[in-house]
Amino acid sequence: MNCRSSSPSFDLELVRKxxxxxxxxxxxxxxxRFTELFTADDLIDALSRxxxxxxxxxxxxxxxxxxxxxxxxxxxxxxxITKDHGRSAKYLRYLGKEMELIAGRxxxxxxxxxxxxxxxxxxxxxxxxxxxxxxxLRDNLDFAEDAECSIELDPRKVDAETVALLAQMGxxxxxxxxxxxDPAVQAAVNRIQDEAGTRNxxxxxxxxxxxxxxxxxIYGLPRQTARGFDATLEKVIAAAPDRIALYSYAHVPHxxxxxxxxxxxxxxxxxxxxxxxxxxxxxxxxxxxxxxxMDHFAKPDDELAVAQRKGxxxxxxxxxxxxxxxxxxxxxxxxxxxxxxxxxxxxxxLDDYYARLDxxxxxxxxxxxxxxxxxxxxxxxxxxxxxxxxxxxAIEATHGIAFGRYFAIELDGLKPMIDDGLVETxxxxxxxxxxxxxxxxxxxxxxxxxxxxxxxxxxxxxxx
Numbered sequence: 001m002n003c004r005s006s007s008p009s010f011d012l013e014l015v016r017k018x019x020x021x022x023x024x025x026x027x028x029x030x031x032x033r034f035t036e037l038f039t040a041d042d043l044i045d046a047l048s049r050x051x052x053x054x055x056x057x058x059x060x061x062x063x064x065x066x067x068x069x070x071x072x073x074x075x076x077x078x079x080x081i082t083k084d085h086g087r088s089a090k091y092l093r094y095l096g097k098e099m100e101l102i103a104g105r106x107x108x109x110x111x112x113x114x115x116x117x118x119x120x121x122x123x124x125x126x127x128x129x130x131x132x133x134x135x136x137l138r139d140n141l142d143f144a145e146d147a148e149c150s151i152e153l154d155p156r157k158v159d160a161e162t163v164a165l166l167a168q169m170g171x172x173x174x175x176x177x178x179x180x181x182d183p184a185v186q187a188a189v190n191r192i193q194d195e196a197g198t199r200n201x202x203x204x205x206x207x208x209x210x211x212x213x214x215x216x217x218i219y220g221l222p223r224q225t226a227r228g229f230d231a232t233l234e235k236v237i238a239a240a241p242d243r244i245a246l247y248s249y250a251h252v253p254h255x256x257x258x259x260x261x262x263x264x265x266x267x268x269x270x271x272x273x274x275x276x277x278x279x280x281x282x283x284x285x286x287x288x289x290x291x292x293x294m295d296h297f298a299k300p301d302d303e304l305a306v307a308q309r310k311g312x313x314x315x316x317x318x319x320x321x322x323x324x325x326x327x328x329x330x331x332x333x334x335x336x337x338x339x340x341x342x343x344x345x346x347x348x349x350l351d352d353y354y355a356r357l358d359x360x361x362x363x364x365x366x367x368x369x370x371x372x373x374x375x376x377x378x379x380x381x382x383x384x385x386x387x388x389x390x391x392x393x394a395i396e397a398t399h400g401i402a403f404g405r406y407f408a409i410e411l412d413g414l415k416p417m418i419d420d421g422l423v424e425t426x427x428x429x430x431x432x433x434x435x436x437x438x439x440x441x442x443x444x445x446x447x448x449x450x451x452x453x454x455x456x457x458x459x460x461x462x463x464x
Contacts, residue, residue: 007281007285007290007291007434008281008291008434008437008438009434009435009437010277010278010281010282010438011435012274012278014420014422014435014439015274015438015439016270016274017420018422018439018442020442022441022442022445022451023441023444023445023448023451024294024441025315025381025382025385025441025444026315026316026317026318026319027316027317027336027338027343027378028374028377028378028381028382028448029343029368029370029374029450030448030450031336031343031345033368033450034343034344034345034366034367034368035366035367035368036365036366038342038344038364038366038367038368038369039364039367040356040361040362040363040364042342042344042364042367042369043337043339043342043344043362043364043367044105044362046339046340046341046342046344047102047105047106047339048105049340050106050107050110050327050339050340051107056107056110056327057325057326057327058110058111058112058113058144058323058325058326058327059106059110059111059112059113059114059141059326059327059328059329060112060113060114060115060116060316060321060323060326060327060328060329061112061114061115061116061137061141061328061329061330061331062115062116062118062317062318062328062329062330062331062335062336062337063095063115063116063117063118063122063133063137063330063331063332063335064078064118064119064120064330064331064332064333064334064335064346065088065091065117065118065119065120065121065122065124065125065332066078066079066080066091066119066120066332066333066334066350067079067080067082067085067087067088067091067119067120067121067124067125068080068081068082068119068120068121068124068154069081069082069083069085069121069124069157070190070191071190071258072179072189072190072191072258073188073189073190073191073258073259073261073262074179074189074218074221074249074258074259074262075256075258076250076252076255076256076259077119077120078120078333078334078348079119079120080120080350085124085126088124088125088126088129089129090354091332091350092125092129092132092133092136094353094354094357095133095136095331095332096136097357097360098331098332098357098362098363099136099137099140099141099331100140101357101360101362102140102329102331102362103140103141106141106329109142110141110142111142111143111144112137112141112142112143112144112147113144113147113148113323113326114147114148114149114150114321114323114326115137115143115147115148115149115150116149116150116151116152116318117150117151117152118152118318119152121152121154121157122151122152122153123151123153123154123157123158123162124157127162127165130165130166130169131165131169134169134170143170147170148172148173148323149169149170149171149172149173150171150172150173150174150175150212151166151171151173151174151175152174152175152177153174153175153176153177153201154177155176155177155178155193155197155198155200155201156191156192156193156197158201159200159204160200160201160203160204160207163201163204163205163208163210164204164208166208167205167208167209167210171210172209172210172211172212173210173211173212173213173214174205174210174212174213174214175213175214175215175216175245176198176201176202176213176214176215176216176241177216178193178198178215178216178217178232178236179191179193179216179217179218179221180217180218180221180224180228180229180232181193181194181195181231181232181235182223182224182225182228182229182231182232184223184228185221185222185223185224185228187223188221188222188223188262188263188266189221189222189262190261195235198239199239202215202239202241212242212243212302212303213241213242213243214241214242214243214244214245215236215239215241215243215244215245216244216245216247217232217233217236217244217245217246217247217280218246218247218248218249219246219247219248219249219273219276219277219280220248220249220250220251220267220268220273220276221249221267221268222262222263222266222267222268223266224268224272224273224276225268225272225276226272226275226276226279229276229279229280230279230283233279233280233283233284234283237283237284237287242298242299242302243296243297243298243299243302243304244284244289244296244297244298245295245296245297245319246277246280246284246295246296246297247295248273248277248295251264251267277438281438284297285297288300290302290305290308291437292304292305292308292313292320293308293313293320293385293386293388293437293440294319294320294385294440294441296319296320303322304320304322307322308386308387311387312324313386313387314382314386315382315385315386316328316338317330317336317338320386327339327340330344330346331346332346332353333346333347333348333349333350333352333353333363334346334347334348337364341369341370341374341375342367342368342369342370343367343368343370344364344366344367344368345364345365345366345367346363346364346365347363347364347365352365372399373449375399376395376399376401376406377447377448377449379395379398379399380395380407380447381444381447381448383395384430384432384440384443384444384447385440385441385444388431388432388437388440389429389430389431389432390429390430390431391428391429392427392428392429392430393428407447409452410446410447411425413446413452414430414443414446417436417442417443417446420435421433421435421436422435422436422439422442422443423436423443
């Protein structure tokens with residue numbers, strides 16, 4: 001069965017049976033496993049080992065820009081809500097300090113293949129500040145001529161002139177938050193956004209040569225109905241973005257204070273939420289979008305869809321990616337890096353960030369050094385998440401194990417999913433079927449040793 005070319009099938013009873021809490025597996029081990037025993041010195045050591053004994057991998061960069069001048073009640077990002085645009089000037093100065101400290105540890109000649117600005121609202125920065133930030137990045141690190149440079153945009157906060165400036169700075173991909181065009185839903189989450197303004201931003205991006213446009217949607221928001229979301233889908237499909245991310249809203253007000261402003265009585269019932277998801281899958285796949293995995297759809301000629309067909313899709317902290325071979329350097333509060341066999345995360349607050357850098361220390365406060373078992377399980381989980389199939393021979397050859405013996409417990413744990421038609425096994429492969437694609441996180445969780453040993457799931461989002 002060529003699962004990579006098939007659309008997901010929607011089985012309501014299976015979704016109800018398997019829906020629960022689980023990781024999104026942008027890394028393995030997941031960030032909640034990171035420990036403060038991993039320090040800035042460990043990150044420095046990892047950077048120093050990049051070019052030992054072989055050519056170092058290229059670089060991917062992430063910059064976290066946390067500022068927003070309004071709050072969206074559903075948001076679970078690490079953000080700073082402020083009307084004071086002067087605060088970003090100080091933040092940029094400290095980003096410059098962090099870049100200098102990191103760049104000084106990276107070997108000469110390292111090439112940046114990817115850049116992403118996230119937040120927050122990156123365009124909270126003024127035109128001068130954005131230009132300055134890009135100059136600082138390019139002054140500290142060498143960019144490939146064809147580097148993939150992406151940015152997250154709030155279309156309420158930018159105009160065609162800003163989009164043109166971003167193109168001049170080197171950005172060639174953007175992601176636009178929509179969530180839902182229904183005015184009732186927008187009022188409930190404090191994000192009023194019209195279709196015309198969003199279309200203007202997408203049109204400006206195309207006019208300025210952006211090669212990939214993504215639109216973010218969320219299902220499960222207060223006051224959502226299948227009929228209302230169908231109208232949103234119609235408008236988004238008409239705008240024809242290259243990619244669409246369809247996220248499930250996770251209501252966890254005990255973790256994210258802004259969500260306490262949402263009236264829980266207005267959240268859609270589980271039945272309505274599932275109906276919205278089923279509708280969205282049908283509408284998007286009928287419109288020609290390929291289901292990439294998790295909550296992502298792409299046009300058939302988009303790089304993500306092509307990479308998946310070729311077995312080269314990758315997953316990192318920004319989601320699905322076509323660059324599997326990069327080390328990720330991350331700048332700003334809460335940003336997560338991957339260097340060699342390590343993960344590291346920066347402190348989460350501005351005060352801590354500034355204090356560490358004032359002491360000329362990297363702002364890393366926790367992380368993880370991957371063991372051989374971690375790397376093995378990461379390869380299995382990422383193969384499931386990205387390709388929906390695991391080549392047993394490839395895993396055995398790469399890691400020097402006998403798959404059946406090493407994963408005897410896990411293979412036994414897959415049996416209920418095999419019985420339910422979510423997974424097929426053969427001597428040479430484990431494959432997620434079309435019935436199981438929406439539930440691939442459940443399949444991946446079987447191979448998560450930490451999850452099996454600790455059963456800690458309270459901090460995760462729902463599967464569906």
